[in-house]
Amino acid sequence: MSAAVAGPLAAPAARDEARISPAAHLRHIGALTRRNLMRIKADPESMFDALLMPIIFTVLFVYVFGGALSGSQHGYIQYLVPGLLGQTGINLAMAVGTGLNTDFSSGVMDRFRTLPIGRASVLIAKLVAETCRGLVSFVILIGFAMLLGLEVKTGPLEVVAAVALSLVFGSSMVWVSMLLGMSLRSAQAVQGVAMLVIMPLQFGSSTFASPSTMPGWLQAFTKVNPLSALADACRSLFNGGPLAHPVLMVLAWSIGITVVTAPLAVARFRKRT
């Protein structure tokens, strides 16, 4: 064999055949993340979800339900918006699976899976890009809510912590979503199941209204619902209040979900035809 093999390019690859160094993993993830971000840029409509959803939620809930739910719009903004971080995060996360499902039918995944890269790289890169998308949405949501009168009663550090906590929980849900995206047949099926996951978590939580008025069984659910814990934690981070319990609960849930679903998702990645 001659020219196709020869040349300086093939040499380093061949020397270290099976092993992929940590630096190489990082490079692969970096290159794939860049691809994902370029895709978002090339298809800006795909950002609409991330941008419009929080804005619509804020306006809708504050002006339509605010008076009824908490007596004043201002009071309700302080209650709702911190909880909307988690709500937005989970919605963004669950959309990832649909996209991944579509990716698989395009043949691009075939190409990636015949390249000598770690099998988690494609998924991790997806996670990183989605985290960026989430971050943008959170900044917009908070900025917009502040225009409507949201006050930060604590400090900038607490706001950053609220955003970070929401991102942590969001990324654990990204793994769930990716697993669903690769396990179910069609993009529509993924969307359907995602809704089934999201709905009870969303409305059986303290995000929109205090659970104190809910029936006993629902209260019991909201107590263990990670989205409730996240909403409580973020509210405390914006308005002051008890922190340790909700924060720990969010972290425990996030770690638990990730530990279970991430390996399954990675295994699925190679398995899927």
Next chain:
Amino acid sequence: MTSTDTAPASKGLAVEVHGIVKHYGATKALDGVDLQVRQGTVLGVLGPNGAGKTTLVRVLSTLIKPDAGSATVAGYDVLRQPKQLRRAIGLTGQYASVDELLSGYENLYLIGRLLDLPRKQAKARATELLERFSLTEAAGRPARTYSGGMRRRLDLAASMIGRPRVLYLDEPTTGLDPRTRNEVWHEVQGMVADGATVLLTTQYMEEAEQLADELTVIDRGRVIASGGIAQLKAKVGGQTLQVRPGRADQLPEMVRCLTEAGVPGAAADPSEGLLSVPVTGEEQLTAVVGVLGTRGFAIASIDTRLPSLDEVFLAITGRRSTPDPADRAVAESRPGHGSQDEDQDGHRNKNQAESKNEKEYAA
């Protein structure tokens, strides 16, 4: 290059396949396939739709695990050394696998980076291949604006980035118009000239003739013939010479002259205005042209036609190559080899079949 690059390759064979079996429920996609590709040569895998060509390519590129059998590519075992194997191969799948939203350049650059080329080299390689595949002008445009032929070329370029030792091309010209087909053939010939070993699947005898050194004919997951092109052609009965006369009314007279001159099998096809003569060798070809020339017939054009896949099949198996219609529907409706399932009768749903059949690569 160099010693580091040599895998435990055996006897100059780049690809060795033994008894590969892959079943999808009741469908025997591969039912004990054996084949070999010598280093630096092109093997044409010829077979109708549903024969198992794509399944074979997917097994050999570590995308699916076979149920039984073994295969080595560039000296690496597909089951035991998938990671090393992936470094040695390039794949152009049946359906273009370019990222529609990225530009041609970004598509190639990304793959360069994933193949561990430093930024500068990835950039240079992308630029070089865009140039070579005549895509320089379109380099900055998103791939979704490319024509079918441009996508194919981009796909070929993508599979060349890492200078693979073994290239799989799965029906590289199916669905392309004749001009684009010629372009793709030209590119493939260039790759071969560079020394790559190629396994090419096709449904066209003509394509195999153009590109392949040797042929393996498969049908329903089994190899039904293999050997050199000449051997196969001898089996099938060579080519047909097609002469278009300057004046169509001379057809009967031409047939008469040829028969008198001792050339057998000449036949007129008045509806097409063609004279066709089966020829088995050069001498016969020369004889026919000689006879027509000396009798002063005007000839508008002369063409030779290869036996079609159907004729090859008929000669080898005694039946036509038409696969069962359900297979065809599945094969044609799958958009990219991925996930969308067509629940055709007789076939299990793809994902169900998959969860039962696909064993996971532990790589």
